[in-house]
Structure formats: C-alpha cells, structure tokens
Amino acid sequence: MKGRHLVLSVACFLLLHLHGAAGAEMVAIAGEDINMRSGPGTDQGILWKLGSGYPLEVISKKGDWLQVRDFEGSTGWVHRKTTQQDAYVIVRANKDNGQQINVRKEPKTDAEIVARANYGTVFHVLGSQGGWIHVEHDQGVSGWILGSLLWGK
Numbered sequence: 001m002k003g004r005h006l007v008l009s010v011a012c013f014l015l016l017h018l019h020g021a022a023g024a025e026m027v028a029i030a031g032e033d034i035n036m037r038s039g040p041g042t043d044q045g046i047l048w049k050l051g052s053g054y055p056l057e058v059i060s061k062k063g064d065w066l067q068v069r070d071f072e073g074s075t076g077w078v079h080r081k082t083t084q085q086d087a088y089v090i091v092r093a094n095k096d097n098g099q100q101i102n103v104r105k106e107p108k109t110d111a112e113i114v115a116r117a118n119y120g121t122v123f124h125v126l127g128s129q130g131g132w133i134h135v136e137h138d139q140g141v142s143g144w145i146l147g148s149l150l151w152g153k
Contacts, residue, residue, distance in 0.1 A: 029050045034050045036048050053123075055070075092150060101146075104143050122137075
C-alpha cells in the first residue's frame with residue numbers, strides 16, 4: 001500500500017508540475033511606454049519602459065499588480081490595467097550571432113520568405129499549425145515563424 005501511495009503522489013506531483021509549466025499565465029503590454037517597476041506600486045522605482053504587445057509571464061499577483069517575467073528572465077511589476085490578454089510572442093532566437101529569423105508565407109521551411117525579424121521583435125499571434133505560429137507585426141507584415149524561435153506562446 002505504501003508503494004502505491006508513493007507512485008500516486010509522484011504522479012500527482014508530475015502532473016501539477018507539468019501543468020504549471022505548460023499553462024503559465026501570459027499577458028501583453030497594452031499601450032506605449034508602460035512602466036515596469038521594482039515593486040507593486042507607483043512609488044516603486046521604474047526598471048524600464050515597455051511597448052505595446054510586449055509579452056510577459058505572470059509569476060505572482062498582489063492586488064492590482066502583477067509580478068512578471070520577460071523572455072530574458074528579468075522580473076518586475078506592472079499594473080493589471082496596463083496589460084491585455086491578446087496573444088503576443090517575441091523573437092528569442094539568434095541573440096548572440098545577430099542573425100535574423102525568417103517569416104515565411106506558409107508554415108514550412110521551404111516556403112517563400114516574406115520578411116526577416118531580429119531578436120526581440122514582437123508579433124501578434126493570429127493562430128498556429130503544427131509547430132508554426134501565424135504572426136502579424138504592427139507594421140502590417142504577416143506570415144509564419146517556427147514556434148521554437150519564439151517566446152510567449
């Protein structure tokens with residue numbers, strides 16, 4: 001009976017752990033020059049300013065404030081009213097080599113390239129297919145990017 005209880009406990013732990021990793025709450029910045037603060041309040045120092053659509057993972061909440069993490073692992077606080085639930089992603093690939101990633105016309109590696117994007121470029125998510133994300137940039141470019149090159153989905 002003890003062995004069975006242990007197996008069940010381990011299975012429940014793994015299920016909860018995996019769900020937490022895959023089901024992280026994501027928000028995006030709604031507006032320009034939104035303050036990321038060092039703590040939950042307008043009296044807290046401004047760490048940096050964020051632009052519209054910038055995706056963030058919610059790691060905790062305190063009243064109307066969200067403690068968030070960005071795609072580089074930096075944390076800070078934003079007011080809930082400065083965020084939106086629309087899905088956005090950011091290019092996380094090729095930081096060190098300065099290479100651009102391809103935005104393709106269709107969700108396949110041999111499809112025509114319609115644009116190129118740099119590390120840190122933000123896109124609105126339109127949908128997904130297989131391992132590909134259908135995206136649109138605020139300058140009107142849309143296409144498909146391999147999901148492993150993005151963060152925030």
